[in-house]
């Protein structure tokens with residue numbers, strides 16, 4: 345498939361989605377959002393794909409929802425179309441690991457998109473912010489929720505109420521991003537991480553992701569119970585037999601994704 349505002353590539357076991365609307369710094373217009381959802385749905389059902397990377401350009405991962413498109417909308421418009429989350433939760437819904445590789449601006453909906461991914465690898469040029477307050481609105485795709493859960497109240501309030509941008513170093517310090525790398529190594533590093541994940545036993549990978557995510561949805565005792573059920577279930581997979589045998593035989597495991 346070819347899209348207007350994104351590029352979709354299969355790099356062996358990794359699906360690479362590049363947001364490609366340079367004239368608007370990857371502002372997330374309606375078309376881009378729908379294309380992103382479509383691409384993620386394709387990768388989700390593609391058995392060859394074990395992990396996904398979403399990236400933007402060196403200048404911008406994404407400058408937010410498209411302000412030109414939003415400007416004329418009324419309450420009834422956004423309410424009735426459930427703007428914008430109805431078309432938007434695709435990265436958060438994906439069962440396969442999704443890594444955001446962020447360089448340049450990740451603002452508003454762009455930052456929220458990055459936070460919907462499982463983790464963020466940032467270039468040293470990355471800048472994160474929730475500037476919605478500066479245009480008379482507030483974050484609407486998880487910026488008050490996922491951000492608060494990942495960095496805590498003090499930093500979330502600071503960012504959401506002042507709209508200020510933080511650089512990659514501060515983003516890593518407060519726990520918003522997993523790693524910071526030199527800009528020229530961003531894609532290599534993100535693809536390497538994704539390839540590594542894709543090479544592990546797929547049921548184990550999906551279970552691990554599901555278990556970590558349950559930490560955000562459940563009380564500790566429930567989460568621990570859920571983890572233990574999945575942990576026990578992992579012993580029903582070929583991956584457990586192969587992974588442990590390979591370790592004891594001092595050879596590399598060959599997982600069949602069963």
Ligand code: HXC
Pocket residue numbers: 367368369371372407408409410411412428449451452453454456475476479482483484485
């Ligand atoms: C539409 C945008 C845009 C946006 C940039 N552009 N951001 N168009 N929506 N969010 C366009 C500009 O209009 C301009 O087009 C071109 O991209 C280049 O941008 P410049 O501003 O000239 O670049 P620069 O001076 O380098 O400044 C970069 C910037 C700034 C700091 C990122 O563009 C900016 O502040 N953008 C808006 C950021 C923002 O407020 N995002 C939150 C949106 S609200 P022309 O045609 O003039 O060349 C939101 C809500 C989400 O995301 C709710 C649920 C999803």
